[in-house]
Amino acid sequence: MRITALETFPVPPRWLFLKITTDEGVVGWGEPVVEGRAHTVATAVEELSELLVGRDPLAIEDHWQVMTKGGFYRGGPVLSSAVAGIDQALWDIAGKTYGVPVHRLLGGPLRDRVRVYQWIGGDEPSEVAEAAAEQVEAGFTAVKMNASGRMRHIDTPAEVEGVVRRVEAVREVLGDRRDVAVDFHGRFSTAMARRVVPRLEPLLPLFVEEPVLPENTSKVREVTAATSVPVALGERLFSRWDFRDVLGAGIAVAQPDLSHAGGISEVRRIAAMAEAHDVTMAPHCPLGPIALAASLxxxxxxxxxxxxxxxxxxxxxxxxxxxxxxxxxxPFRFEEGRVRAPEAPGLGIEIDEAAVRRAAELGHRWRSPIWRDDDGSFAEW
Known part of the structure; x- marks a missing residue:
């Protein structure tokens, strides 16, 4: 069996799908995307295709090594995301070739059901209590919310209290048998994170996410040392080497993204490293169905x-x-906030290619919002 073509599809709302075709008719799907840079990643996929067309799709590890290390300049979100989507598609082909879901190629399922969480509140969180109540009614046992909107480097007591009040409101709705995760989204300076996170301790969040920017991961230990709240991060780390230092800095939860951090091949290695540091895994996935299927x-x-x-x-x-x-x-039917193990071969889903091609004709130009403080200066989104 040989790879004959790689084809990308930018589809709304902000995703990029990849189809890998083989000469034996086995097709694999992946989701290589950087949110806001879909077309840039598509170009990276096209360049990497030169290394793949005519090759055996089942040589997954060799392809991963060549794609990531075969160029003098390596890594970064665009290349790692291009590799991630290709890797997903190659595992999809492997599972379909052998007639089993990918998780059986990785050693088999360790659990019958996986717990999932639901987002509430939007980018600038509001009406979070009402939204949490809706998700409780829908059967979810965990929700995630943004902690705040834009934040100054050192912000006012009112902003600090606003974060605490919103989480309090959600905790009141959820009670003590459900969970709330609080996403700081890299909007907080280290000083503000150290000030705010301890205030959340009585509310027992499942975790606080990305309390510092990825370029400030050397500061993570300052936050973890200041609080008993579990700290999660990793959506903007792209390899096991990026995770190497933060895993020993006291984080509780690693969050690599299957569409950013080198795909299934690399995330399974990150998971093994995390286990050796007593760190659990909550893969990042605010993306499309292929990314979720790979994550599962x-x-x-x-x-x-x-x-x-x-x-x-x-x-x-x-x-x-x-x-x-x-x-x-x-395959994505959620029952009591959980999803059952996929049993179909490959990634366990069937993509509606006709719908994908129609949507790709429309495409998208989604971009991250540009936020500014009231003095006109740039603010982290």
């Missing part, structure tokens, strides 16, 4: 797994949502 293969085969992010109904999904590109949405 890791979730079911990883011993130190905690919970899975998913994007159904997330505030970014305007006009298109998680299930819109699937022939059969049943």
């Amino acid at each position: 293969q890791i979730a079911f085969s990883t011993p130190n797994f905690l919970i899975q992010e998913q994007s159904r109904g997330i505030h970014y999904n305007v006009g298109s949502d998680l299930l819109d590109y699937l022939v059969d949405p049943s």
